[in-house]
Amino acid sequence: MPAYQAVLFDFFGTLTRSVRRGPQHAEIARALGCDPQAVLNVLDRTFAVRARGQFGSAEATLRWVTEQAGGSPRPAQLQAAVPARVDALKADTELRADAEPVLRELKRRGLRTAVISDCTHELPAFLPSLPIAPLLDEKVFSVEVGRCKPDPEIYLEACWRLRVAPEDCLYVGDGGSHELTGAAAVGMTPVRLAAPDLTDHLVFDRDDDFAGLGVPSLSALLELLDRVPALN
Template identity: 60%
Template sequence: MPAYRAVLFDFFGTLTRAVRRGPAHAGIAQLLGCDPATLVEVLDRSYHARARGRYGSAEETLRWVATEAGAHPSDRTLRAAAAARREAIWADTTLRTAAVPTLRALRRRGLRTALVSDCTHELPDVLPRLPLHTLLDARVLSVEMGICKPDPGMFLAAAALVGARPEQCLYIGDGGSRELTGAEAVGMTAVRLRAPDLAGHLTFNPDTAWSGSDITDLADTIGLVDRVLEPA
Protein backbone atom coordinates (compact mmCIF):
# COMPACT_ATOMS: atom_id res chain seq x y z
CA MET A 1 0.00 0.00 0.00
CA PRO A 2 1.22 3.54 -0.71
CA ALA A 3 1.94 5.90 2.16
CA TYR A 4 -0.79 8.24 3.32
CA ARG A 5 -0.53 11.66 1.77
CA ALA A 6 -3.74 13.09 3.25
CA VAL A 7 -6.25 12.66 6.04
CA LEU A 8 -9.86 13.57 5.33
CA PHE A 9 -12.34 14.31 8.09
CA ASP A 10 -16.07 14.47 8.48
CA PHE A 11 -17.19 17.54 10.43
CA PHE A 12 -20.28 17.05 12.60
CA GLY A 13 -19.63 14.43 15.26
CA THR A 14 -16.03 13.94 14.13
CA LEU A 15 -14.17 17.22 14.39
CA THR A 16 -17.01 18.39 16.63
CA ARG A 17 -18.59 16.79 19.62
CA ALA A 18 -21.98 15.14 19.20
CA VAL A 19 -24.55 17.53 17.77
CA ARG A 20 -27.95 18.05 19.31
CA ARG A 21 -30.41 20.81 18.47
CA GLY A 22 -30.17 23.43 21.19
CA PRO A 23 -32.91 25.69 22.59
CA ALA A 24 -32.35 28.40 19.97
CA HIS A 25 -34.12 26.28 17.35
CA ALA A 26 -37.44 26.61 19.17
CA GLY A 27 -37.05 30.37 18.92
CA ILE A 28 -36.60 30.07 15.16
CA ALA A 29 -39.88 28.18 14.92
CA GLN A 30 -41.58 30.90 16.93
CA LEU A 31 -40.06 33.57 14.69
CA LEU A 32 -41.28 31.78 11.57
CA GLY A 33 -44.73 31.27 13.07
CA CYS A 34 -44.80 27.46 13.12
CA ASP A 35 -44.93 24.66 15.66
CA PRO A 36 -41.44 23.65 16.86
CA ALA A 37 -42.15 19.92 16.58
CA THR A 38 -43.47 20.35 13.05
CA LEU A 39 -40.41 22.36 12.10
CA VAL A 40 -38.12 19.61 13.39
CA GLU A 41 -40.07 16.99 11.43
CA VAL A 42 -39.66 18.99 8.22
CA LEU A 43 -35.96 19.60 8.89
CA ASP A 44 -35.33 15.90 9.53
CA ARG A 45 -37.12 14.55 6.47
CA SER A 46 -35.62 17.13 4.14
CA TYR A 47 -32.06 17.05 5.41
CA HIS A 48 -30.29 15.54 2.43
CA ALA A 49 -32.30 17.58 -0.07
CA ARG A 50 -31.38 20.75 1.83
CA ALA A 51 -27.77 19.59 2.12
CA ARG A 52 -27.65 19.32 -1.68
CA GLY A 53 -28.95 22.88 -1.98
CA ARG A 54 -32.11 21.67 -3.70
CA TYR A 55 -34.27 24.57 -2.52
CA GLY A 56 -31.91 27.42 -3.35
CA SER A 57 -30.26 29.90 -1.01
CA ALA A 58 -30.42 29.78 2.77
CA GLU A 59 -33.42 32.11 2.81
CA GLU A 60 -35.16 30.32 -0.05
CA THR A 61 -34.61 27.01 1.71
CA LEU A 62 -36.00 28.38 4.95
CA ARG A 63 -39.05 29.67 3.09
CA TRP A 64 -39.65 26.16 1.74
CA VAL A 65 -39.23 24.68 5.22
CA ALA A 66 -41.61 27.22 6.76
CA THR A 67 -44.24 26.58 4.08
CA GLU A 68 -43.99 22.83 4.68
CA ALA A 69 -44.48 23.55 8.39
CA GLY A 70 -47.61 25.59 7.66
CA ALA A 71 -46.17 29.11 7.99
CA HIS A 72 -45.83 31.96 5.51
CA PRO A 73 -43.23 34.41 6.87
CA SER A 74 -42.41 37.73 5.25
CA ASP A 75 -39.10 38.37 3.51
CA ARG A 76 -37.96 40.41 6.49
CA THR A 77 -38.85 37.59 8.88
CA LEU A 78 -37.02 35.09 6.68
CA ARG A 79 -33.86 37.18 6.77
CA ALA A 80 -34.05 37.37 10.54
CA ALA A 81 -34.77 33.64 10.84
CA ALA A 82 -31.90 32.73 8.52
CA ALA A 83 -29.51 34.81 10.65
CA ALA A 84 -30.91 33.21 13.80
CA ARG A 85 -30.42 29.75 12.31
CA ARG A 86 -26.75 30.49 11.55
CA GLU A 87 -26.28 31.49 15.18
CA ALA A 88 -28.15 28.39 16.36
CA ILE A 89 -25.85 26.14 14.33
CA TRP A 90 -22.88 28.05 15.75
CA ALA A 91 -24.20 27.51 19.27
CA ASP A 92 -24.61 23.77 18.58
CA THR A 93 -21.03 23.46 17.27
CA THR A 94 -18.34 22.53 19.81
CA LEU A 95 -15.00 21.35 18.49
CA ARG A 96 -13.50 18.28 20.06
CA THR A 97 -10.57 19.10 22.32
CA ALA A 98 -8.33 17.02 20.08
CA ALA A 99 -9.45 18.60 16.78
CA VAL A 100 -6.95 21.44 16.46
CA PRO A 101 -3.97 19.54 17.97
CA THR A 102 -4.65 16.58 15.66
CA LEU A 103 -4.76 18.74 12.55
CA ARG A 104 -1.57 20.51 13.60
CA ALA A 105 0.20 17.21 14.24
CA LEU A 106 -0.79 15.88 10.83
CA ARG A 107 0.48 18.98 9.09
CA ARG A 108 3.79 18.75 10.98
CA ARG A 109 4.12 15.27 9.49
CA GLY A 110 3.70 16.69 6.02
CA LEU A 111 0.20 15.37 5.43
CA ARG A 112 -2.53 17.35 3.73
CA THR A 113 -5.90 17.70 5.46
CA ALA A 114 -9.41 18.13 4.12
CA LEU A 115 -12.97 18.42 5.32
CA VAL A 116 -15.67 16.33 3.64
CA SER A 117 -19.06 17.21 5.07
CA ASP A 118 -22.74 16.94 4.35
CA CYS A 119 -24.13 20.27 5.50
CA THR A 120 -26.69 22.97 4.85
CA HIS A 121 -25.98 26.61 4.05
CA GLU A 122 -24.94 27.53 7.56
CA LEU A 123 -21.66 25.61 7.78
CA PRO A 124 -19.80 27.65 5.12
CA ASP A 125 -20.56 30.73 7.24
CA VAL A 126 -19.59 29.07 10.52
CA LEU A 127 -16.28 27.52 9.40
CA PRO A 128 -14.25 30.76 9.19
CA ARG A 129 -15.01 31.42 12.86
CA LEU A 130 -13.34 28.18 13.94
CA PRO A 131 -9.63 27.83 14.78
CA LEU A 132 -9.33 24.74 12.58
CA HIS A 133 -10.30 26.69 9.46
CA THR A 134 -6.70 27.62 8.59
CA LEU A 135 -5.51 24.06 9.30
CA LEU A 136 -7.53 22.56 6.45
CA ASP A 137 -6.00 22.43 2.99
CA ALA A 138 -9.35 21.80 1.31
CA ARG A 139 -13.06 21.55 2.02
CA VAL A 140 -15.73 19.66 0.14
CA LEU A 141 -19.21 20.64 1.33
CA SER A 142 -22.35 19.01 -0.01
CA VAL A 143 -24.31 22.25 -0.22
CA GLU A 144 -21.61 23.64 -2.50
CA MET A 145 -21.19 20.43 -4.51
CA GLY A 146 -24.88 19.63 -5.02
CA ILE A 147 -24.31 16.03 -3.90
CA CYS A 148 -24.12 14.23 -0.56
CA LYS A 149 -22.07 11.39 0.84
CA PRO A 150 -21.74 8.53 -0.01
CA ASP A 151 -21.63 9.87 -3.59
CA PRO A 152 -18.12 9.09 -4.89
CA GLY A 153 -17.81 12.66 -6.14
CA MET A 154 -17.49 13.98 -2.59
CA PHE A 155 -14.47 11.82 -1.80
CA LEU A 156 -12.82 12.05 -5.20
CA ALA A 157 -13.10 15.84 -5.18
CA ALA A 158 -11.36 15.99 -1.80
CA ALA A 159 -8.56 13.69 -2.95
CA ALA A 160 -8.01 15.79 -6.06
CA LEU A 161 -7.91 19.02 -4.05
CA VAL A 162 -5.18 17.69 -1.76
CA GLY A 163 -3.21 16.16 -4.63
CA ALA A 164 -3.57 12.54 -3.55
CA ARG A 165 -4.89 9.34 -5.03
CA PRO A 166 -7.84 7.85 -3.10
CA GLU A 167 -5.69 4.96 -1.85
CA GLN A 168 -3.32 7.51 -0.31
CA CYS A 169 -6.13 9.00 1.81
CA LEU A 170 -7.20 8.09 5.33
CA TYR A 171 -10.83 9.01 6.03
CA ILE A 172 -12.10 9.58 9.58
CA GLY A 173 -15.83 9.89 10.31
CA ASP A 174 -18.55 8.92 12.77
CA GLY A 175 -20.43 6.99 10.08
CA GLY A 176 -23.29 9.32 9.16
CA SER A 177 -24.46 9.44 5.53
CA ARG A 178 -22.81 6.03 4.93
CA GLU A 179 -19.55 7.92 4.63
CA LEU A 180 -17.30 5.05 5.70
CA THR A 181 -18.51 2.60 3.07
CA GLY A 182 -18.53 5.48 0.60
CA ALA A 183 -14.89 6.31 1.28
CA GLU A 184 -13.88 2.66 1.08
CA ALA A 185 -15.73 2.25 -2.21
CA VAL A 186 -13.40 4.73 -3.92
CA GLY A 187 -10.28 3.12 -2.46
CA MET A 188 -9.68 5.12 0.72
CA THR A 189 -8.89 3.65 4.13
CA ALA A 190 -11.88 4.47 6.34
CA VAL A 191 -11.91 4.47 10.14
CA ARG A 192 -14.92 5.16 12.33
CA LEU A 193 -14.73 7.48 15.30
CA ARG A 194 -16.77 5.80 18.01
CA ALA A 195 -16.47 8.42 20.74
CA PRO A 196 -18.64 7.95 23.87
CA ASP A 197 -20.59 11.19 23.35
CA LEU A 198 -21.90 10.05 19.93
CA ALA A 199 -24.64 7.93 21.49
CA GLY A 200 -26.97 10.92 21.27
CA HIS A 201 -25.58 12.42 18.06
CA LEU A 202 -28.01 13.80 15.47
CA THR A 203 -27.23 11.77 12.36
CA PHE A 204 -28.88 10.70 9.12
CA ASN A 205 -28.45 7.53 7.04
CA PRO A 206 -25.77 6.00 9.28
CA ASP A 207 -23.34 3.22 8.33
CA THR A 208 -25.17 0.70 10.53
CA ALA A 209 -23.46 -2.33 8.98
CA TRP A 210 -19.91 -0.95 9.33
CA SER A 211 -17.50 -3.67 10.45
CA GLY A 212 -14.18 -1.93 9.78
CA SER A 213 -11.71 -0.25 12.09
CA ASP A 214 -12.75 2.04 14.95
CA ILE A 215 -11.06 4.59 17.17
CA THR A 216 -12.54 6.10 20.31
CA ASP A 217 -10.64 9.39 20.40
CA LEU A 218 -9.91 11.75 17.52
CA ALA A 219 -6.29 12.00 18.71
CA ASP A 220 -5.89 8.30 17.86
CA THR A 221 -5.69 9.42 14.22
CA ILE A 222 -2.03 10.27 14.82
CA GLY A 223 -1.36 6.75 16.02
CA LEU A 224 -2.91 5.35 12.86
CA VAL A 225 -0.66 7.48 10.70
CA ASP A 226 2.48 6.74 12.71
CA ARG A 227 1.88 3.04 13.31
CA VAL A 228 0.22 1.72 10.16
CA LEU A 229 1.97 3.64 7.40
CA GLU A 230 4.82 6.10 7.24
CA PRO A 231 3.58 9.43 5.80
CA ALA A 232 4.97 10.49 2.43
Protein backbone atom coordinates in the same frame (compact mmCIF):
# COMPACT_ATOMS: atom_id res chain seq x y z
CA MET B 1 7.50 8.16 2.70
CA PRO B 2 4.26 8.25 4.77
CA ALA B 3 1.69 5.59 3.99
CA TYR B 4 -0.87 8.34 3.34
CA GLN B 5 -0.63 11.78 1.83
CA ALA B 6 -3.89 13.20 3.20
CA VAL B 7 -6.39 12.77 6.02
CA LEU B 8 -9.99 13.72 5.30
CA PHE B 9 -12.50 14.35 8.06
CA ASP B 10 -16.22 14.46 8.48
CA PHE B 11 -17.25 17.54 10.49
CA PHE B 12 -20.31 17.04 12.72
CA GLY B 13 -19.65 14.35 15.31
CA THR B 14 -16.06 13.90 14.15
CA LEU B 15 -14.19 17.18 14.48
CA THR B 16 -16.99 18.20 16.84
CA ARG B 17 -18.52 16.49 19.84
CA SER B 18 -22.00 14.98 19.49
CA VAL B 19 -24.55 17.42 18.12
CA ARG B 20 -27.98 18.05 19.58
CA ARG B 21 -30.32 20.87 18.61
CA GLY B 22 -30.40 23.65 21.17
CA PRO B 23 -33.31 25.93 22.18
CA GLN B 24 -32.54 28.55 19.53
CA HIS B 25 -34.13 26.36 16.86
CA ALA B 26 -37.51 26.50 18.57
CA GLU B 27 -37.19 30.27 18.95
CA ILE B 28 -36.52 30.65 15.22
CA ALA B 29 -39.55 28.50 14.37
CA ARG B 30 -41.81 30.62 16.56
CA ALA B 31 -40.42 33.83 15.05
CA LEU B 32 -41.43 32.45 11.65
CA GLY B 33 -44.94 31.71 12.90
CA CYS B 34 -44.55 27.94 13.04
CA ASP B 35 -44.89 25.17 15.58
CA PRO B 36 -41.30 24.22 16.52
CA GLN B 37 -41.93 20.48 16.34
CA ALA B 38 -43.45 20.82 12.88
CA VAL B 39 -40.31 22.61 11.69
CA LEU B 40 -38.04 19.99 13.26
CA ASN B 41 -40.02 17.23 11.55
CA VAL B 42 -39.52 18.91 8.17
CA LEU B 43 -35.81 19.46 8.86
CA ASP B 44 -35.32 15.79 9.76
CA ARG B 45 -37.14 14.30 6.79
CA THR B 46 -35.62 16.64 4.21
CA PHE B 47 -32.01 16.80 5.36
CA ALA B 48 -30.53 15.08 2.32
CA VAL B 49 -32.28 17.22 -0.28
CA ARG B 50 -31.48 20.41 1.64
CA ALA B 51 -27.86 19.31 2.06
CA ARG B 52 -27.63 18.97 -1.72
CA GLY B 53 -28.78 22.58 -2.09
CA GLN B 54 -31.88 21.53 -3.99
CA PHE B 55 -33.92 24.57 -2.94
CA GLY B 56 -31.35 27.24 -3.74
CA SER B 57 -30.14 29.92 -1.33
CA ALA B 58 -30.31 29.76 2.45
CA GLU B 59 -33.29 32.13 2.43
CA ALA B 60 -35.13 30.20 -0.29
CA THR B 61 -34.51 26.93 1.56
CA LEU B 62 -35.77 28.34 4.85
CA ARG B 63 -38.88 29.69 3.12
CA TRP B 64 -39.57 26.23 1.71
CA VAL B 65 -39.07 24.56 5.11
CA THR B 66 -41.33 27.11 6.81
CA GLU B 67 -44.09 26.66 4.25
CA GLN B 68 -43.85 22.87 4.59
CA ALA B 69 -44.37 23.37 8.33
CA GLY B 70 -47.52 25.42 7.72
CA GLY B 71 -46.06 28.93 7.93
CA SER B 72 -46.24 31.93 5.60
CA PRO B 73 -43.14 33.95 6.46
CA ARG B 74 -42.71 37.57 5.47
CA PRO B 75 -39.45 38.60 3.75
CA ALA B 76 -38.27 40.46 6.84
CA GLN B 77 -38.85 37.40 9.01
CA LEU B 78 -36.78 35.24 6.66
CA GLN B 79 -33.99 37.79 6.45
CA ALA B 80 -33.71 37.78 10.23
CA ALA B 81 -34.02 34.00 10.51
CA VAL B 82 -31.16 33.14 8.13
CA PRO B 83 -28.34 34.54 10.33
CA ALA B 84 -30.22 33.28 13.40
CA ARG B 85 -29.95 29.74 12.00
CA VAL B 86 -26.23 30.21 11.46
CA ASP B 87 -25.90 31.26 15.10
CA ALA B 88 -28.06 28.32 16.23
CA LEU B 89 -26.01 25.70 14.41
CA LYS B 90 -22.79 27.26 15.60
CA ALA B 91 -24.13 27.13 19.16
CA ASP B 92 -24.86 23.41 18.66
CA THR B 93 -21.24 22.88 17.63
CA GLU B 94 -18.43 22.20 20.11
CA LEU B 95 -15.07 21.26 18.66
CA ARG B 96 -13.43 18.21 20.20
CA ALA B 97 -10.65 19.20 22.57
CA ASP B 98 -8.13 17.29 20.49
CA ALA B 99 -9.34 18.46 17.06
CA GLU B 100 -6.99 21.42 16.77
CA PRO B 101 -3.92 19.65 18.24
CA VAL B 102 -4.42 16.62 15.98
CA LEU B 103 -4.80 18.77 12.87
CA ARG B 104 -1.66 20.70 13.80
CA GLU B 105 0.26 17.46 14.22
CA LEU B 106 -0.95 16.15 10.86
CA LYS B 107 0.25 19.35 9.22
CA ARG B 108 3.58 19.04 11.03
CA ARG B 109 3.93 15.56 9.55
CA GLY B 110 3.42 17.00 6.07
CA LEU B 111 -0.05 15.51 5.51
CA ARG B 112 -2.74 17.35 3.59
CA THR B 113 -6.09 17.80 5.37
CA ALA B 114 -9.67 18.41 4.34
CA VAL B 115 -13.20 18.31 5.66
CA ILE B 116 -16.03 16.69 3.71
CA SER B 117 -19.39 17.53 5.23
CA ASP B 118 -23.00 16.81 4.41
CA CYS B 119 -24.40 20.15 5.50
CA THR B 120 -26.77 22.96 4.71
CA HIS B 121 -25.82 26.60 4.16
CA GLU B 122 -24.97 27.33 7.77
CA LEU B 123 -21.69 25.41 8.10
CA PRO B 124 -19.92 27.21 5.23
CA ALA B 125 -21.00 30.45 6.91
CA PHE B 126 -19.47 29.76 10.32
CA LEU B 127 -16.66 27.25 9.82
CA PRO B 128 -14.20 29.98 8.68
CA SER B 129 -14.50 31.54 12.16
CA LEU B 130 -13.42 28.34 13.94
CA PRO B 131 -9.80 27.83 15.06
CA ILE B 132 -9.44 24.69 12.93
CA ALA B 133 -10.24 26.52 9.67
CA PRO B 134 -6.62 27.51 8.85
CA LEU B 135 -5.55 23.89 9.48
CA LEU B 136 -7.80 22.50 6.74
CA ASP B 137 -6.36 22.67 3.24
CA GLU B 138 -9.77 22.15 1.63
CA LYS B 139 -13.40 22.28 2.71
CA VAL B 140 -15.92 20.34 0.64
CA PHE B 141 -19.54 21.12 1.53
CA SER B 142 -22.38 19.06 0.06
CA VAL B 143 -24.63 22.10 -0.22
CA GLU B 144 -22.06 23.72 -2.52
CA VAL B 145 -21.16 20.73 -4.70
CA GLY B 146 -24.69 19.31 -4.93
CA ARG B 147 -23.66 15.83 -3.75
CA CYS B 148 -23.98 14.06 -0.41
CA LYS B 149 -22.03 11.14 0.97
CA PRO B 150 -21.77 8.31 0.00
CA ASP B 151 -21.86 9.66 -3.58
CA PRO B 152 -18.36 8.99 -4.98
CA GLU B 153 -18.17 12.46 -6.49
CA ILE B 154 -17.99 14.27 -3.16
CA TYR B 155 -14.92 12.24 -2.12
CA LEU B 156 -13.32 12.61 -5.54
CA GLU B 157 -13.89 16.36 -5.42
CA ALA B 158 -11.80 16.52 -2.26
CA CYS B 159 -9.08 14.40 -3.87
CA TRP B 160 -9.04 16.61 -6.96
CA ARG B 161 -8.69 19.75 -4.84
CA LEU B 162 -5.91 18.20 -2.75
CA ARG B 163 -4.20 16.69 -5.81
CA VAL B 164 -4.04 13.26 -4.20
CA ALA B 165 -5.32 9.84 -5.22
CA PRO B 166 -8.12 8.24 -3.15
CA GLU B 167 -5.87 5.34 -2.16
CA ASP B 168 -3.48 7.85 -0.58
CA CYS B 169 -6.22 9.17 1.73
CA LEU B 170 -7.36 8.22 5.20
CA TYR B 171 -11.01 9.13 5.80
CA VAL B 172 -12.24 9.66 9.38
CA GLY B 173 -15.90 9.91 10.33
CA ASP B 174 -18.49 8.91 12.91
CA GLY B 175 -20.38 6.95 10.25
CA GLY B 176 -23.34 9.16 9.35
CA SER B 177 -24.57 9.21 5.75
CA HIS B 178 -22.94 5.80 5.07
CA GLU B 179 -19.76 7.83 4.72
CA LEU B 180 -17.34 5.05 5.68
CA THR B 181 -18.53 2.52 3.11
CA GLY B 182 -18.65 5.38 0.60
CA ALA B 183 -15.03 6.27 1.31
CA ALA B 184 -13.98 2.63 0.97
CA ALA B 185 -15.82 2.35 -2.35
CA VAL B 186 -13.62 5.01 -3.94
CA GLY B 187 -10.41 3.48 -2.60
CA MET B 188 -9.82 5.45 0.61
CA THR B 189 -9.01 3.84 3.96
CA PRO B 190 -11.98 4.60 6.23
CA VAL B 191 -11.70 4.86 10.01
CA ARG B 192 -14.70 5.12 12.31
CA LEU B 193 -14.48 7.55 15.21
CA ALA B 194 -16.27 5.69 18.02
CA ALA B 195 -16.12 8.34 20.74
CA PRO B 196 -18.32 7.70 23.82
CA ASP B 197 -20.28 10.95 23.44
CA LEU B 198 -21.70 9.88 20.07
CA THR B 199 -24.40 7.69 21.61
CA ASP B 200 -26.85 10.61 21.50
CA HIS B 201 -25.49 12.32 18.37
CA LEU B 202 -27.98 13.69 15.81
CA VAL B 203 -27.16 11.56 12.78
CA PHE B 204 -28.85 10.52 9.54
CA ASP B 205 -28.32 7.21 7.70
CA ARG B 206 -25.78 5.74 10.11
CA ASP B 207 -23.19 3.37 8.63
CA ASP B 208 -24.11 0.52 10.99
CA ASP B 209 -22.71 -2.29 8.84
CA PHE B 210 -19.18 -0.90 8.64
CA ALA B 211 -16.70 -3.32 10.24
CA GLY B 212 -13.37 -1.70 9.44
CA LEU B 213 -10.83 0.27 11.45
CA GLY B 214 -11.96 2.33 14.43
CA VAL B 215 -10.50 4.73 16.98
CA PRO B 216 -11.97 5.98 20.27
CA SER B 217 -10.65 9.53 19.82
CA LEU B 218 -8.99 11.81 17.31
CA SER B 219 -5.76 11.58 19.28
CA ALA B 220 -5.78 7.82 18.80
CA LEU B 221 -5.74 8.47 15.06
CA LEU B 222 -2.12 9.57 15.40
CA GLU B 223 -1.24 6.26 17.03
CA LEU B 224 -2.96 4.45 14.17
CA LEU B 225 -0.93 6.43 11.64
CA ASP B 226 2.26 5.51 13.49
CA ARG B 227 1.57 1.82 12.95
CA VAL B 228 0.08 2.02 9.44
CA PRO B 229 2.90 -0.03 7.85
CA ALA B 230 1.81 -2.93 10.07
CA LEU B 231 -1.77 -2.54 8.86
CA ASN B 232 -0.96 -2.64 5.13
